[in-house]
Amino acid sequence: MPKILVGDPIAENGLAILRQVGEVEERIGLSEAELVAIAPEYDAIMVRSGTKITKPVLEAASKLQIVGRAGVGVDNIDVPAATAAGVVVVNSPAGNTVAVAELALGMMLSLVRKLIPAHNSVAAGEWKRSKFLGSELYGKTLGIVGVGRIGVEVTKRAQSFGMTVLGYDPFLSSNRAAQLGIEAVSLEEIWKRSDFITLHTPLTPQTRHMVNAEILAQMKPTAILLNCARGGIIDETALYEALKNGVIGGAGLDVFEVEPPKESPLATLSNVILTPHLGASTEEAQVEVALDVARQIVDVLQGRPPQSAVNLPPLPPETREFIAPFLKLMEQLGRIQAQIAAGRVEKIELVYSGELAQNDTRALTRMFLKGLLQGQVDNVSYVNAPSLAEARGVEIIETKRGAIGDYSNLVATSSTRNDNGHIRTRQVDGTIFNGREPHIVSIQDLRVDIVPEGTMLLIPNHDRPGMIGHVGTILGKHSVNIAGMQVGRKAVGQRAVMIINLEEPVSKEVIAELDAVPDLFGARLIDLR
Incomplete structure (x- = not known):
């Protein structure tokens, strides 16, 4: 036993x-x-x-x-x-899904009905009803950032209060949003339209201080902001200033950048609820x-697969040696597809060709989806990535075929996105060289040869004289060191793509300056660290 x-x-x-x-x-x-x-x-x-x-x-x-x-x-x-x-x-x-969802709703109710200051007033022997005039949830708009398990449960409860629900999630398809009865919108619309905003997203380099002074200034002066997800998503110093100066109406925090939060100025405010990371603390x-x-x-x-493995279980012996080198490639392909364009992912197409197509590729698809969702969805793993993608309405299509072109094995990946009504498709293909080295060999059907690691700038452009010079001048002006560079194109004067290897990520200001150059189209920072 x-x-x-x-x-x-x-x-x-x-x-x-x-x-x-x-x-x-x-x-x-x-x-x-x-x-x-x-x-x-x-x-x-x-x-x-x-x-x-x-x-x-x-x-x-x-x-x-x-x-x-x-x-x-x-x-x-x-x-x-x-x-x-x-x-x-x-x-x-x-x-802890229900527990966290209920805590978020509880904070909303407590803040709008001013329950804590009202309790303190009565406990002090006062009876000042007019001082605690509140408002209702009914008819208000709730914005949910991160429509995963917890976001869905918050949606159900908010709708029962008669609230209109807006949702932002990079992997929330239009069909899934319709099923949930919510409006899928951009982050900008969440900030501007919502009476309440609740955060249910993981903490990543991309989401750290997602809510800063600039974002807080876009919210309604009566807006209430809730974070029962991860400390660090909100810039707490900026939040304190916004609450103190009436930029927004209130906030509820169950998580903090440093826990416990020592001598936080937020504790001095009356329009805040602070709790000691109680999200999962129910019987x-x-x-x-x-x-x-x-x-x-x-x-x-008993020999069955678990439902929520966070690491990669061993591959079957008969496929392990051949498949293993492709696992890292697939995760990196997924991470590149996650960052290569804006908009909600609605469909993923994976084409396995060559000898690879003769093997069981389910492990490879899982690794791709793990990379795709990583940093966008909380607690994603090799095992649960397919179900997380399915829950967001992402269509997954796999195809197998014989060898294509110059490669004995090739994985062609394509993502279809809905960017505020504009449908965009991005294609990235990869293979293994020397039996173990992952390489990206095509982007948007333009031939390249990239080792998927570190930080890269991907810049689609027209193949015109001076394009490389424009980019180099801008990066040099901002003291950005270029570690490597290559260009993919099909013919002179037509579509092309620049891939620039960087020693560290560039700022949003650099990206904006690149985007302002004629014939450069949508520079994207790809961070594979």
């Missing part, structure tokens, strides 16, 4: 499921040295956030098949080390994540 180590307090409902399939030992608060000493005994380990599953622990755990994290984040687990050891790591990204959520992860542990121990 398998042995299962439980390293943190877990809801009894979850433990009961584990006991049906294995010998469960609860050993709370073990040090790394203690874990290393006993790790060889166990087939599975289940933890919350307290116990650290480090590389030495994983290297010592010779029988270990799975580590389960009863919660969302896996910061306490060395995922790369687990992957190297062939150990599946799972979490419960959906277990029901704790039970749900325990049940979810316990079931996944049972699945793995």
Whole structure:
């Protein structure tokens, strides 16, 4: 019978499921040295956030098949080390969905009805009803940034209050938006039209300080801003100034750039609600994540795939050697497609050709979708990427065919986007050189040869004299060092594309200046770090 180590307090409902399939030992608060000493005994380990599953622990755990994290984040687990050891790591990204959605609605109600200051007034012996005149949710407009699991649950609850819901998500298709009964809009419209704005997006380099002084100034003076997602999405200094000076009406924060937030000036304001990262802190959520992860542990121990693996399970031996080099290529192709154009992704087409087409390519498609969604969708993994794409209404089309052109194996990828009613298609193709080196070999049907790594500027243009000089002058003026450059074109004077390798990302001002040059069309920064 398998042995299962439980390293943190877990809801009894979850433990009961584990006991049906294995010998469960609860050993709370073990040090790394203690874990290393006993790790060889166990087939599975289940933890919350307290116990650290480090590389030495994983290297010592010779029988270990799975580590389960009863919660969302896996910061306490060395995922790369687990992957190297062939150990599946799972979490419960959906277990706290309802809890977080309800917290966001609770903050909205509390702010508009001024419940906290009203309570404090009554507790102080006052009875000043006129001082706490509030407003209703009915008839108001809610803007949701990030229409994933939590965003969808917020939508349902807001609609029951009679609210109009606007949604922004780079992977929210028009069909999916219609199914949810929301209006899919741009971020600019969210900021300008919403009475309430709630953030449900991951923290990435692209979303850090997404809400800054400039964005706050675009909001209604009565707008209420909520963040129950990740600290750092809002510039808290800018938020404090906006609230203090009446730029917006109020805010509710459950997460902060630094937790706990020491001596935050936000705590001095009366139009703010601050809570200590309570999003998942309900009895029901704790039970749900325990049940979810316990079931996944049972699945793995009994030879079934888990639902929410955060790392890449080992490939079948018969395909591992051939497929493995393409996994990194596919993830990088997905990341490039995520950044190559604006608008909501509605359709993805993947064409596998050559010997590659004779193999099981499902792992490759999953890796592409993981790269595509990464940084745009919270808690995306190799296992859940297809379901996350499907939930957003993204159509996935796979085709297999014989060898094409000069390449014995080629992956052609195409994304179709809806950019405020304008339908745009972007094509990026890749292959493997020397049996292991990923290369991008075509962009918009223009031949190139790019190693997909680091930071790049991708600049579509007309092939005219002076184009390279214009770009070089602008980058030089801004002290941008060019590490490498190449141009793809079909014929003189026609469509072309410049790809410039950079040592670090350029600013939005540089992009805007490039876009102002005639015959340069929509420079895009591609960050693959």
